[in-house]
Amino acid sequence: MKDSDSNSSYSHVNMKSAFYEFTLNVMMRMISGKRYFGGDIPSVEEEGRRFREILDETFLLAAPNVGDYLPVLGWLGVNRLENKLVRLQEKRDVFFQGLIEQLRKPKGGENENKNKRKTMIELLLSLQESDPEYYTDAMITSFVLIGEEVDHVARTEGCFLPPVIEVLLKSLQESDPGYYTEAMIRNFVLVLLAGGIDTSSGTMEWTMSLLLNHPQVLEKAQNEIDRNIGKDRLVDESDIPNLPYLRCIINETLRLYPPGPILIPHESSDNCVVGGYNIPRGTMLLVNQWAIHHDPKLWNKPKRFNPERFEGLEGTRDGFKLMPFGSGRRSCPGEGRVGSSYGWGDSRFDHPML
């Protein structure tokens, strides 16, 4: 890959680390306002690496648990999963409490106020003045923190979103300390990070691998970027809606290599019938999304990487045939972000290769 920092020609790039660090930076900026990698501050990078170890351990312990299928093993304490989970939770608590404390520290006087970003609540209150019926107090206090609407507000007001932890601490915890406890904030942040980092960086890695192995698709994607963006600047997040072929590539990558091949285990809240089988209430259900995405009855030549099959499709789902973000109430809340930040990340890596 061409090295943008030097006049010299090409250098080897470890794409796995590059995508992981990029995604971790994006997520951490959103959540705590921090950037771990690429800033040349060793102590901050060290904190990033510590966090990565915590995430790796979380995924190792979240792998299918044999005790779920053979409960007797769990009773005998064969893999001591519960002890390991308790120890991991202690480690995670220390890490996230540290993040909370850093953001709680009072920040410097007047200068800080001059450059201060508007908080999300301030933005919403200014909108309330123009449209009080829609932006009611109840709507503002219950506003979903991560969502398209918030993005929209920030964009139309032309400012950045304040970090999620700051909003949780400053506004929500102050207004309802009984509900927004520090344990709740720590776990909320952990779920967002655990759900968002490996899924996004892994998908970027698969996309790059597929593109390098299908040069004609890469060329078509580059032509689309040239036509719509030009060669004088890098792709920006707001360009993504003008890059429909890139969207097809993302969908085809997610079809072939969904980061959650059996989604997250669900539990039936009532007796129900699925595909003719009676499912009692309280049964653990796994959806084999991998099998659906590769089913020859649903897809023409399912093993082939063929982004064109998604031409004309808006979004990232096609009925129940394509559902890389799951479905229903517990589907992925990050879906809206993924098309923009992940597509943007990948296209930035595509672009310098021209």
Ligand code: HEM
């Ligand atoms: C390529 C990127 C991503 C993919 C393919 C993906 C996929 C998924 C899938 C399949 C589920 C389980 C849905 C189900 O069981 O029905 C899920 C859940 C979840 N995802 Fe994502 N995700 C991605 C990125 C993100 C991002 C960026 C975030 C955070 C901003 C995120 C946060 C979450 C959370 C919090 C859940 C749990 C939702 C719940 O249990 O109610 N994900 N994701």
